[in-house]
Amino acid sequence: MKLAYLFHWNEGPESGVFKKICAQVNEWRKLGNEVKLFIFTNRSINDWHLHCDQIEVVMQQYDGWRSRLSQFRMLVAQIEQWSPDAIYHRFDLYYPYLNRLLRKFPSVLEINSNDLTEMKSILGVRYWYHRLTRTRALKVSKGFVFVTKELAEKRHYSRYVKSKIVIGNGIDLEKYPHTESTKNGPTKLVFIGSAGQIWHGIDKIILLAESEPSWKFDMIGTENVMKKSPPNMTFHGKLTKDQYQPILQQADIAIGTLALHRKNMKEASPLKVREYLAYGIPVIVGYQDTDFHDSPPFILELPNESDNIVPHLDKIREFSMYWTGKRVPRESVQHLDTKQKEAIRIAYMKSIAEKR
Numbered sequence: 001m002k003l004a005y006l007f008h009w010n011e012g013p014e015s016g017v018f019k020k021i022c023a024q025v026n027e028w029r030k031l032g033n034e035v036k037l038f039i040f041t042n043r044s045i046n047d048w049h050l051h052c053d054q055i056e057v058v059m060q061q062y063d064g065w066r067s068r069l070s071q072f073r074m075l076v077a078q079i080e081q082w083s084p085d086a087i088y089h090r091f092d093l094y095y096p097y098l099n100r101l102l103r104k105f106p107s108v109l110e111i112n113s114n115d116l117t118e119m120k121s122i123l124g125v126r127y128w129y130h131r132l133t134r135t136r137a138l139k140v141s142k143g144f145v146f147v148t149k150e151l152a153e154k155r156h157y158s159r160y161v162k163s164k165i166v167i168g169n170g171i172d173l174e175k176y177p178h179t180e181s182t183k184n185g186p187t188k189l190v191f192i193g194s195a196g197q198i199w200h201g202i203d204k205i206i207l208l209a210e211s212e213p214s215w216k217f218d219m220i221g222t223e224n225v226m227k228k229s230p231p232n233m234t235f236h237g238k239l240t241k242d243q244y245q246p247i248l249q250q251a252d253i254a255i256g257t258l259a260l261h262r263k264n265m266k267e268a269s270p271l272k273v274r275e276y277l278a279y280g281i282p283v284i285v286g287y288q289d290t291d292f293h294d295s296p297p298f299i300l301e302l303p304n305e306s307d308n309i310v311p312h313l314d315k316i317r318e319f320s321m322y323w324t325g326k327r328v329p330r331e332s333v334q335h336l337d338t339k340q341k342e343a344i345r346i347a348y349m350k351s352i353a354e355k356r
Contacts, residue, residue, distance in 0.1 A: 007090035027342035094133035108143035150267035168269035168290035170341035176278035201258030256285035280327035
């Protein structure tokens with residue numbers, strides 16, 4: 001099959017999302033498909049292709065709102081000229097000509113979040129524009145890939161769904177060395193996130209650090225949201241994989257999202273948690289993970305509520321004490337591997353393309 005992957009992305013090729021997409025499309029190619037990435041971005045970067053091995057990349061750059069419409073139209077024209085058998089689109093903000101494109105070719109939307117709840121936290125013109133236009137893409141798509149079961153059941157999605165499948169986020173395990181845990185010094189905890197995401201629960205991690213002054217906390221990719229932070233916390237800011245990998249390899253425990261309730265969500269399959277587990281690091285989270293409904297011993301699932309740290313400190317201490325110096329067996333997370341997940345995704349896309 002000729003598969004076009006269309007997405008709007010402004011965080012550059014070093015981001016976790018772009019790494020995920022590259023891992024996906026490389027597996028598609030290995031499965032015998034011809035794949036091309038079509039990127040709509042405001043970043044003046046021209047080396048996206050260097051991060052995706054042998055995948056051809058078409059980048060269409062825009063500069064502010066004035067050029068968005070014309071530049072997106074140019075990108076759509078390039079996809080139409082290539083004439084794929086199917087389009088895979090990471091659902092985002094609607095642009096004119098998108099519905100025509102998704103109607104013209106068999107299309108599958110990937111749904112990664114509760115868009116209405118997430119954008120409502122922003123409000124303003126962007127939220128209302130999205131609310132008024134989102135259905136134009138949802139109505140014309142033939143297939144849907146949801147990253148969680150919870151999202152697949154949301155009424156504001158399900159009312160438009162003709163066909164769907166749930167595939168949690170995966171990771172290319174071969175690119176992440178399974179490391180041995182160190183047993184020296186204080187218990188080390190690590191968190192990877194992005195600035196400005198209130199559902200990460202940075203304030204809760206600060207509360208945990210204040211409660212456990214002998215532990216060390218490394219915060220990667222985010223900023224201190226409080227005026228003060230305890231001395232056992234280090235905010236490293238945005239780092240590349242090569243820069244943060246040594247920190248992860250020294251960590252005893254990793255921390256996932258702790259405040260998903262702020263997005264009115266209960267379930268997730270975050271890329272950062274898959275990265276932690278790929279390194280073999282046990283994880284503390286505050287939600288139900290799509291790929292782990294059996295409550296494995298290496299994931300401590302705290303209640304998804306506002307007060308989920310102080311009432312559960314004993315449980316957190318017990319979990320950390322048990323797992324310090326230990327690693328999660330690779331065979332326990334093998335089902336997260338991109339190879340397994342993309343074989344399922346390709347089979348689904350083929351079924352959608354055959355309905356053309």
